[in-house]
Amino acid sequence: MNPADPTAADLALRAIGWPFDSAPSGAWGDTMAEHPQALPMRVVEQHRSGYLVASAPGEAIAVESLPDWLRRSGYRKGTIAPEDRAAVGDWVLVEDGKRIVAMLPRRSAIKRAAAGEHYKQQLIAANIDTVLVVCGLDADFNPRRIERYLLLVQGGGTPVIVLTKADKPEADIAAAVAALTEIAGLGVAVVPVNARDPGSAAVLHRWLGPGMTAVLVGSSGAGKSTLTNSLLGTERMKTAAVRETDDRGRHTTTHRALIPLPSGACLIDTPGMRELKPTGEEDLSGGGFADVEAIAAQCRFRDCTHGDEPGCAVWEAVDAGTLDPGRLGSYLKLRDELAGAAGQLATRMAQKVESRPSGKPAPKTGGRPGVKPAKRGSDWTREE
Numbered sequence: 001m002n003p004a005d006p007t008a009a010d011l012a013l014r015a016i017g018w019p020f021d022s023a024p025s026g027a028w029g030d031t032m033a034e035h036p037q038a039l040p041m042r043v044v045e046q047h048r049s050g051y052l053v054a055s056a057p058g059e060a061i062a063v064e065s066l067p068d069w070l071r072r073s074g075y076r077k078g079t080i081a082p083e084d085r086a087a088v089g090d091w092v093l094v095e096d097g098k099r100i101v102a103m104l105p106r107r108s109a110i111k112r113a114a115a116g117e118h119y120k121q122q123l124i125a126a127n128i129d130t131v132l133v134v135c136g137l138d139a140d141f142n143p144r145r146i147e148r149y150l151l152l153v154q155g156g157g158t159p160v161i162v163l164t165k166a167d168k169p170e171a172d173i174a175a176a177v178a179a180l181t182e183i184a185g186l187g188v189a190v191v192p193v194n195a196r197d198p199g200s201a202a203v204l205h206r207w208l209g210p211g212m213t214a215v216l217v218g219s220s221g222a223g224k225s226t227l228t229n230s231l232l233g234t235e236r237m238k239t240a241a242v243r244e245t246d247d248r249g250r251h252t253t254t255h256r257a258l259i260p261l262p263s264g265a266c267l268i269d270t271p272g273m274r275e276l277k278p279t280g281e282e283d284l285s286g287g288g289f290a291d292v293e294a295i296a297a298q299c300r301f302r303d304c305t306h307g308d309e310p311g312c313a314v315w316e317a318v319d320a321g322t323l324d325p326g327r328l329g330s331y332l333k334l335r336d337e338l339a340g341a342a343g344q345l346a347t348r349m350a351q352k353v354e355s356r357p358s359g360k361p362a363p364k365t366g367g368r369p370g371v372k373p374a375k376r377g378s379d380w381t382r383e384e
């Protein structure tokens with residue numbers, strides 16, 4: 001790609017989030033040099049037997065998977081871990097427009113625990129720069145739910161909390177911002193908007209620059225579609241027109257997985273984003289609870305569960321009015337949920353080890369989550 005004179009193909013790639021305006025160097029450049037005949041394309045859908053990929057907005061071309069990715073995936077030795085196969089948002093190299101020959105290095109990923117009987121991790125979206133956590137300034141407003149989303153998307157991109165419906169008479173912006181003080185203190189931007197007004201939504205452009213990719217999360221009715229339409233602005237009609245008259249004579253299916261925005265960024269719209277669940281790998285301090293964890297470090301017992309132990313700094317902070325009890329409740333609930341998910345993951349991996357003929361010992365699954373000790377036990381370690 002020549003930044004001074006980009007071709008139509010360069011611009012199309014950039015519109016779906018290609019993060020370079022010149023030839024990539026480093027690991028990306030190296031992988032591309034190994035496959036000089038292949039072209040970079042972005043995954044828009046993942047199927048059992050193959051992928052739908054795009055090199056331009058609206059495109060969805062069925063291609064063959066790398067043969068390795070078709071083998072049974074799992075965590076057993078010799079199998080491909082699910083997260084090592086391409087997912088929605090990944091960049092892959094495609095030969096002859098029909099075969100994936102390599103995956104380009106991934107910069108970020110949003111994971112979740114897959115639903116179903118067998119506990120497995122699932123990659124929801126890769127290479128996301130910005131996660132817009134959308135919450136309405138109405139009855140939907142709930143700092144606890146926002147905390148939860150922040151935890152689930154950690155490591156997946158820069159989170160921005162978008163408070164929609166700021167124009168409504170009942171919207172109490174000051175109270176909402178006050179309720180999110182701790183989160184804002186951790187460096188997460190909190191932005192009230194009228195999602196129906198493109199001028200108001202434009203404050204989000206600083207997180208939606210050229211070559212960036214964003215996702216929207218938030219409960220039903222929070223304003224995700226409204227915000228998407230406002231971010232699209234008048235370009236919305238133009239995009240649709242371009243799709244109908246594909247000038248490259250190629251048969252393309254109109255696909256809405258990658259939505260190019262006039263700001264230069266693109267939005268990934270994938271069903272998985274609506275079903276986020278903890279994987280057990282999240283780290284509470286990295287997930288927006290660094291303030292609570294810092295207080296918890298002062299508890300008398302290193303393994304304080306913040307139940308009814310003596311010398312619990314967390315409850316002392318609540319009593320002193322320096323920690324919001326609702327925030328602590330949210331922290332404890334998420335902690336237990338994570339422990340539960342981590343326990344499931346450990347159990348599943350232990351079962352796999354046990355089922356192997358060599359019979360290596362299974363790893364310990366740790367304590368039971370959410371169970372408070374009835375009384376001080378001898379296993380409590382004193383912090384001294």
Ligand SMILES: Nc1nc2c(ncn2[C@@H]2O[C@H](COP(=O)(O)OP(=O)(O)OP(=O)(O)O)[C@@H](O)[C@H]2O)c(=O)[nH]1
Pocket residue numbers: 164165166167168193194195196218219220221222223224225226227
């Ligand atoms: N006044 C006002 N209304 C809004 C705003 N954002 C969303 N709405 C309204 O809230 C309703 C729900 O908005 P949607 O954009 O459909 O919500 P969503 O998050 O896409 O919901 P799902 O598609 O169910 O996930 C619609 O009637 C919108 O017009 C806002 O900032 N101000």
Ligand SMILES: [Zn+2]
Pocket residue numbers: 296299300304305306307309311312313314315
């Ligand atoms: Zn404690």
